[in-house]
Amino acid sequence: MSEPLLRRPPFLKPRPLFATCDAGLEEVLASELRAQGVENPIPEHRGVGFMGDPKAMWRANLECRVANRILLPLAEFNAATPDDLYEGVRRIDWAQWMQVGQTLAIDASTNRSQLENTAYIAQKAKDAICDRFREECGQRPSVDKMAPDIRINIHLEDDHAIVCLDSSGERLHRRGYRLETGDAPLKETLAAGILLLSGYDGKHPLLDPMCGSGTFPIEAALIARNVAPGLIRLREGGAGFGFQRWRSFNRAAFEEVVEDAYDRIVPSDHPTIMGSDIDREVLEKAKRNAERANVANELTFEERRLSQVSSVGDKGLFVVNPPYGHRLNRGLTLEGLYETLGDLLKQRFTGYRAAILASQDAPYNCIGLHSSLRHPLRNGPIECLLLGYEVYEGSKKGAPHGDRFEGRKQGYPRSSKPGIKPFKKGYPKSKPEPQDESAPSEASSPLPSPDEEA
Numbered sequence: 001m002s003e004p005l006l007r008r009p010p011f012l013k014p015r016p017l018f019a020t021c022d023a024g025l026e027e028v029l030a031s032e033l034r035a036q037g038v039e040n041p042i043p044e045h046r047g048v049g050f051m052g053d054p055k056a057m058w059r060a061n062l063e064c065r066v067a068n069r070i071l072l073p074l075a076e077f078n079a080a081t082p083d084d085l086y087e088g089v090r091r092i093d094w095a096q097w098m099q100v101g102q103t104l105a106i107d108a109s110t111n112r113s114q115l116e117n118t119a120y121i122a123q124k125a126k127d128a129i130c131d132r133f134r135e136e137c138g139q140r141p142s143v144d145k146m147a148p149d150i151r152i153n154i155h156l157e158d159d160h161a162i163v164c165l166d167s168s169g170e171r172l173h174r175r176g177y178r179l180e181t182g183d184a185p186l187k188e189t190l191a192a193g194i195l196l197l198s199g200y201d202g203k204h205p206l207l208d209p210m211c212g213s214g215t216f217p218i219e220a221a222l223i224a225r226n227v228a229p230g231l232i233r234l235r236e237g238g239a240g241f242g243f244q245r246w247r248s249f250n251r252a253a254f255e256e257v258v259e260d261a262y263d264r265i266v267p268s269d270h271p272t273i274m275g276s277d278i279d280r281e282v283l284e285k286a287k288r289n290a291e292r293a294n295v296a297n298e299l300t301f302e303e304r305r306l307s308q309v310s311s312v313g314d315k316g317l318f319v320v321n322p323p324y325g326h327r328l329n330r331g332l333t334l335e336g337l338y339e340t341l342g343d344l345l346k347q348r349f350t351g352y353r354a355a356i357l358a359s360q361d362a363p364y365n366c367i368g369l370h371s372s373l374r375h376p377l378r379n380g381p382i383e384c385l386l387l388g389y390e391v392y393e394g395s396k397k398g399a400p401h402g403d404r405f406e407g408r409k410q411g412y413p414r415s416s417k418p419g420i421k422p423f424k425k426g427y428p429k430s431k432p433e434p435q436d437e438s439a440p441s442e443a444s445s446p447l448p449s450p451d452e453e454a
């Protein structure tokens with residue numbers, strides 16, 4: 001069928017867009033969008049609303065580190081019954097957005113609505129789209145749930161439906177580099193969100209002493225070099241983005257945005273980024289993941305026990321997502337693990353900021369330091385807290401006398417309360433911990449030196 005000559009592309013001027021993210025990362029996402037030039041992004045529950053033209057939508061997909069999807073709302077209507085839903089979806093001019101020969105998939109969600117069955121909602125919406133095409137051109141698109149050309153998102157809230165095109169396609173946490181993982185890997189978007197909440201900007205060293213498949217160090221390297229994470233998806237064989245398959249897609253204009261993202265990559269002169277882990281096999285996976293992300297030269301991975309790590313330089317970020325299990329290797333308990341983390345910080349990381357992602361029921365008080373940030377986050381099904389610490393000389397209280405790392409006196413100025421300094425300001429939802437909750441531990445267990453203990 002030939003293209004109608006004067007068909008106006010449906011998306012040239014700014015339209016409302018919605019970027020979704022995990023709960024707890026809304027302010028970070030709003031701040032990322034602001035940095036891209038978006039005016040007045042509005043954080044909502046698990047997402048941020050904003051106005052944007054196609055360029056803004058492409059940039060959000062390419063550059064946001066914490067967004068899951070960028071959605072383009074097409075229609076809103078009341079949908080208390082199946083017929084309402086069918087009619088509302090059928091009224092949309094789908095041929096503006098897709099060709100009949102393309103495949104589609106529909107993601108449905110519902111909350112406090114009479115239509116409760118998401119499979120039924122998706123089915124009804126699919127029927128409406130196919131019937132509309134059949135009426136207009138005698139053919140209908142087919143469904144491909146795994147790898148569709150066009151992904152459609154329908155959300156019902158209080159019997160009100162919002163129908164969106166999903167401009168991202170595959171969810172954005174799938175950057176395309178992390179093809180191998182160990183136990184309990186962090187989503188790339190969550191790892192990036194934790195780094196940004198911790199104020200990481202590539203200007204100081206970073207260490208993850210339990211790095212697993214390398215998500216924190218790799219995301220840190222992408223931040224340090226200002227690499228838009230979406231560039232990885234555009235490589236040959238990568239998932240690309242959903243909008244590249246939309247009918248109105250302007251390839252030439254998008255290529256300019258991509259060029260611009262390449263131009264903003266900064267030279268590789270950042271301080272050390274290091275990941276270590278006890279498990280040699282997972283470190284090999286981390287190295288291959290880093291190669292796929294094109295940042296293998298930006299970081300180092302080393303096989304080390306937690307108790308063997310030490311700091312580089314006077315300041316930096318110690319970031320870790322400890323195992324959640326109740327029994328760890330060598331009979332170590334979770335309490336023992338958190339005590340070791342606290343001792344390590346006090347004895348060897350003065351001047352550092354620490355960010356620890358712990359499940360809400362983890363014995364994190366065993367760290368024995370006052371946290372200056374407690375930020376709720378979810379790691380998949382696990383309710384977590386991002387705990388932030390500023391490690392001062394005062395917080396070294398528990399270090400055994402004569403500890404070989406005690407000589408390092410530099411760092412942030414001593415605060416009036418030993419070991420306490422507010423975490424980086426800026427994200428209003430961060431709540432400081434009540435001061436009396438965890439007193440610095442007096443009885444710190446001696447750690448072996450980094451060179452001891454094979």
Ligand SMILES: C[S@@+](CC[C@H](N)C(=O)[O-])C[C@H]1O[C@@H](n2cnc3c(N)ncnc32)[C@H](O)[C@@H]1O
Pocket residue numbers: 181182183184185186187209210211212213214215216276277278279282304305306307321322323324328329
């Ligand atoms: C929850 S996983 C970290 C996942 C990682 N953030 C990722 O995205 O892949 C915890 C890691 O701690 C490591 N680990 C457990 N005990 C350790 C120890 N005593 N010293 C160093 N690493 C340890 C495990 O090998 C595992 O890779």
